[in-house]
Structures are given as structure tokens and as C-alpha cells.
Amino acid sequence: MTSQPKAPLTRRDRWRNRAVAVTGLVTVWVLLWGTFSWANVISGLVVAAVLLVVFPLPPVTFAGRIRPVPLLRFLVRFLYDLVVASAQVAWLAVRSEHPHSAIIAVPLRVNTDLNLTLNAEALSLVPGSLILEADRSTGTLYVHVIGIRSPDEVERFRRSVLELEARIVAAVGSAEERDRIRHDEAEPAGSVELEGAPT
Numbered sequence: 001m002t003s004q005p006k007a008p009l010t011r012r013d014r015w016r017n018r019a020v021a022v023t024g025l026v027t028v029w030v031l032l033w034g035t036f037s038w039a040n041v042i043s044g045l046v047v048a049a050v051l052l053v054v055f056p057l058p059p060v061t062f063a064g065r066i067r068p069v070p071l072l073r074f075l076v077r078f079l080y081d082l083v084v085a086s087a088q089v090a091w092l093a094v095r096s097e098h099p100h101s102a103i104i105a106v107p108l109r110v111n112t113d114l115n116l117t118l119n120a121e122a123l124s125l126v127p128g129s130l131i132l133e134a135d136r137s138t139g140t141l142y143v144h145v146i147g148i149r150s151p152d153e154v155e156r157f158r159r160s161v162l163e164l165e166a167r168i169v170a171a172v173g174s175a176e177e178r179d180r181i182r183h184d185e186a187e188p189a190g191s192v193e194l195e196g197a198p199t
Contacts, residue, residue, distance in 0.1 A: 020114075022048045028121055070170040077167060081126050089127040092147055102148035103132065106161045109184050110169055110177045111139030118168050123161065
């Protein structure tokens with residue numbers, strides 16, 4: 001099957017893509033500060049403007065639309081994951097034994113720059129997981145996760161990432177991307193390297 005050539009972006013599309021980029025950067029900025037205030041929002045707008053002007057990136061096409069109800073579901077689940085992961089990391093910190101960790105490769109089902117970025121940002125903001133690399137050509141995230149002790153936990157984490165992707169696509173993805181999530185079977189588990197596992 002040959003892919004159809006993409007139509008050039010209109011001025012409206014370019015402005016919409018910039019608005020999405022600014023919104024995403026400001027959201028990440030406020031989350032990193034941990035407090036919603038007008039000062040953080042305004043400073044986030046300044047930082048976003050500087051980044052987009054000084055460090056221009058290839059345009060990230062936003063082919064979907066924002067759906068309020070799925071977006072609310074994503075935000076509620078994201079806040080829940082933040083609380084649970086924070087408690088788990090705190091428990092690991094007070095334990096005497098060294099926690100095991102793993103590097104897990106998770107190929108996403110929707111291979112777009114926007115989807116890759118949103119999933120990477122969401123995972124990095126949750127304590128206990130850190131993006132080591134994002135392979136743009138294959139749409140694969142390489143995530144360092146602490147507290148992993150068995151292959152079953154590896155697979156459970158991988159499924160949680162795919163569920164996160166499904167929530168993001170449901171909130172802001174296109175109809176085609178949503179269909180792909182609904183109909184595609186889960187990809188085989190990525191390569192895993194356990195750290196600190198008993199020999």
C-alpha cells in the first residue's frame with residue numbers, strides 16, 4: 001500500500017499546531033513547578049515562546065481534536081498514578097535493601113511525534129519511571145523503572161504504558177489513531193534488562 005502525499009499545512013493548521021505546542025509546554029512547566037498560579041502560567045508562556053523561537057523544531061502535526069470527557073479521564077487517572085507511584089517510591093526509599101530496576105522497551109502503536117512526546121512526558125512526570133531514549137523511527141520508548149523484580153512485573157508495566165497511550169489517543173487523537181488502538185493487537189514485549197536481579 002502506498003501512502004498518499006500529505007497536503008501542505010494551511011495557516012490555520014500552523015497556528016493550531018503552535019497553540020497545541022504552547023499549551024503542552026506550559027502544562028509541563030506548571031506540573032514541574034507543582035503549583036498552579038498565574039505567575040507559573042505566565043512564566044511558562046514566556047519559556048514556551050523562547051523555546052519555539054530560539055529552538056525551532058520540525059512541525060508536529062495535530063490531526064486529532066481535544067475531547068473533554070476522555071481528557072478528564074486521562075487527567076484523573078494521571079493524578080491517581082502520581083499519588084500511587086509517589087507512595088511506592090517513598091516505600092522503596094525507606095527499605096534497607098537495594099531496589100531492583102529494569103530498562104523496558106515499549107513500542108507504541110501510534111508512531112507520531114506528538115504521541116511519542118506526550119507519552120514520554122507523562123511517564124517522566126510519574127515518580128519511579130524515567131525515559132532514557134525515544135526512538136522516533138520505530139515509535140519505541142526505552143523506560144528505566146525501579147521496583148521491578150520479575151518478568152511478570154515487566155509485562156504489567158508495559159501494559160500500563162500501552163493503556164496510558166490509549167487514554168492519550170482517546171483524549172486528543174484522530175479517528176484513525178483511535179481505530180488503530182482499538183483494533184491493533186498488543187505488540188510483543190520489548191527487550192528488558194534487569195538491574196540488581198539475583199543471579
